[in-house]
Amino acid sequence: MKKEDIPQDTGAFGKITPEVQYATDAAGNYSTGLSKGWEVKNSANDAAWQDIEERVRMAKERVLKKEVSPLLYFMELKLMDIKVLAGYTGFWGWQVRRHMRPSVFKKLSDRRLRRYADVFEVQVDDLKNMIPG
Amino acid sequence: MKLPFEHIQAAHCENGVTTSLLRSIGIARITEPLAFGIGSGLFFTYIPLLKVNNGPAFAFRTMPGLIFKRTCVALNVPVHREKFRSREKAQQVLDASLDAGHVVGCQVGVFYLPYFPKEYRFHFNAHNIIIYGREADRYLISDPVMEMPTSLSTYELERVRFARGVLAPRGQLYYPEKAGTVTDEQIARGIKKGVIRNIRDMLHIPGPIAGVSGIRYTGGKIKRWRDKLGVKTAGLWLAQMVRMQEEIGTGGGGFRYMYAAFLQQAQAFHPDETLTRISETFTRSGDLWRDAAVQAAGIYKGRIGSQDDFNRMGDYLLEIAELEKQAFQALSKIKWK
Numbered sequence: 001m002k003k004e005d006i007p008q009d010t011g012a013f014g015k016i017t018p019e020v021q022y023a024t025d026a027a028g029n030y031s032t033g034l035s036k037g038w039e040v041k042n043s044a045n046d047a048a049w050q051d052i053e054e055r056v057r058m059a060k061e062r063v064l065k066k067e068v069s070p071l072l073y074f075m076e077l078k079l080m081d082i083k084v085l086a087g088y089t090g091f092w093g094w095q096v097r098r099h100m101r102p103s104v105f106k107k108l109s110d111r112r113l114r115r116y117a118d119v120f121e122v123q124v125d126d127l128k129n130m131i132p133g
Numbered sequence: 134m135k136l137p138f139e140h141i142q143a144a145h146c147e148n149g150v151t152t153s154l155l156r157s158i159g160i161a162r163i164t165e166p167l168a169f170g171i172g173s174g175l176f177f178t179y180i181p182l183l184k185v186n187n188g189p190a191f192a193f194r195t196m197p198g199l200i201f202k203r204t205c206v207a208l209n210v211p212v213h214r215e216k217f218r219s220r221e222k223a224q225q226v227l228d229a230s231l232d233a234g235h236v237v238g239c240q241v242g243v244f245y246l247p248y249f250p251k252e253y254r255f256h257f258n259a260h261n262i263i264i265y266g267r268e269a270d271r272y273l274i275s276d277p278v279m280e281m282p283t284s285l286s287t288y289e290l291e292r293v294r295f296a297r298g299v300l301a302p303r304g305q306l307y308y309p310e311k312a313g314t315v316t317d318e319q320i321a322r323g324i325k326k327g328v329i330r331n332i333r334d335m336l337h338i339p340g341p342i343a344g345v346s347g348i349r350y351t352g353g354k355i356k357r358w359r360d361k362l363g364v365k366t367a368g369l370w371l372a373q374m375v376r377m378q379e380e381i382g383t384g385g386g387g388f389r390y391m392y393a394a395f396l397q398q399a400q401a402f403h404p405d406e407t408l409t410r411i412s413e414t415f416t417r418s419g420d421l422w423r424d425a426a427v428q429a430a431g432i433y434k435g436r437i438g439s440q441d442d443f444n445r446m447g448d449y450l451l452e453i454a455e456l457e458k459q460a461f462q463a464l465s466k467i468k469w470k
Contacts, residue, residue: 001390001416001419001420001423011252012250012251012252012253013250013252013253015250016248016249016250016279017142017278017279017280017281018280019144019278020142020143020144020278021144021387021390022144022166022387022390022391022393022394023390024416028413029397030166030390030393030394030397030398031394032144038379039430040375040379040423040426040427040429040430041375041376041379041426043372043430043433043434044372044373044375044376044379044426044429044430044433045252045253045376047368047369047372047433047434048186048369048372048373048376049252051187051369055187079186079244079255079256080256080298081184081187081298083298083299084256084297084298084299087297087298087301088297
């Protein structure tokens with residue numbers, strides 16, 4: 001890529017800091033230039049976020065239909081999967097999967113709920129009622 | 134306390150940490166491209182069975198930590214590296230290292246990294262930052278992908294050092310011990326070794342998923358994504374590929390340019406005209422990766438999406454695979470001193 005072709009399409013990152021890129025000068029020698037972002041990359045990121053919003057919305061529906069516990073909603077909201085959530089809460093993956101069942105979730109002690117609530121950065125009551133922090 | 138340190142922005146976090154940490158012990162001749170090349174940083178793999186963020190898992194660079202490790206080995210610089218079970222111990226060792234005058238590198242997760250824009254905070258745990266001092270409750274941070282140095286509170290730093298999930302950093306810190314002067318000969322040998330190791334990684338790993346054959350394999354797979362996954366999911370998977378390719382700290386097209394820059398700089402140590410020619414091939418490869426990303430963007434933005442468009446997308450990767458294969462084969466014919 002030539003220096004003058006370094007894209008300058010400001011994206012989420014470009015608002016905070018420019019990025020370094022390697023590019024060639026007229027003689028073909030490499031040095032660094034700065035980029036504010038690239039439209040292709042910005043839209044890839046947008047696509048990922050649209051997908052996340054979609055997953056959160058679907059999770060919410062399923063919780064309201066009592067198919068799953070509110071944990072799924074918060075897990076999607078925090079971009080986590082079972083493995084990441086298990087890591088942060090200290091539960092095993094199979095325990096987290098079990099806690100996703102509304103009947104099991106209802107019986108969880110406050111102490112266990114607190115572990116989830118802390119990771120999701122909400123209060124225990126909000127966790128139960130699916131109110132984001 | 135604040136250690137003498139000059140923040141330098143880099144294109145990629147681990148190269149940046151490597152060059153800056155080496156500078157902190159007086160080795161100023163290792164530029165970012167040199168570190169990348171000596172560390173055999175260029176790579177490709179697609180792991181079909183592993184899912185990241187509900188999409189496919191790609192890597193455009195070598196395993197985290199290896200660039201720093203290999204560069205230090207090549208220069209005969211001893212490295213101190215430590216992981217922790219206990220958060221208290223992790224902080225104690227960090228404080229003690231700073232007090233002993235070491236500028237320290239740390240592996241962190243970006244999800245809770247407060248100075249990163251929210252849009253880029255995924256559960257990605259192979260980010261690297263430098264800690265060069267402590268003032269009251271805050272640690273002084275040099276993040277190589279940021280323009281300016283910044284700082285983190287004790288709590289914030291602990292949280293990112295103990296991020297969870299794939300590649301959990303477990304508080305990992307590392308720094309180079311004081312070393313003697315680095316000779317031209319050492320750098321030249323490091324370059325040779327780095328290139329030969331990179332040829333191995335790109336051409337000679339058995340199986341279809343790594344190196345040049347991994348790029349070809351992915352190209353073939355992409356052509357079937359539309360039927361297998363539907364246009365929407367296939368588009369999301371392509372977006373994920375572009376994000377892995379171009380995102381901060383993991384860039385793919387950018388890595389090809391960086392490797393081209395490395396081969397140019399290598400000539401100061403191995404005068405050889407063919408390196409220039411091969412460098413140009415990597416520039417073309419970087420350009421093609423970017424063209425492929427533009428094609429992918431057309432698909433995930435819903436502008437295009439026919440089977441022909443997916444075929445063209447796959448063909449880009451087949452073309453790249455062929456180009457990088459030629460480049461590494463040419464590198465393997467170089468007569469090193």
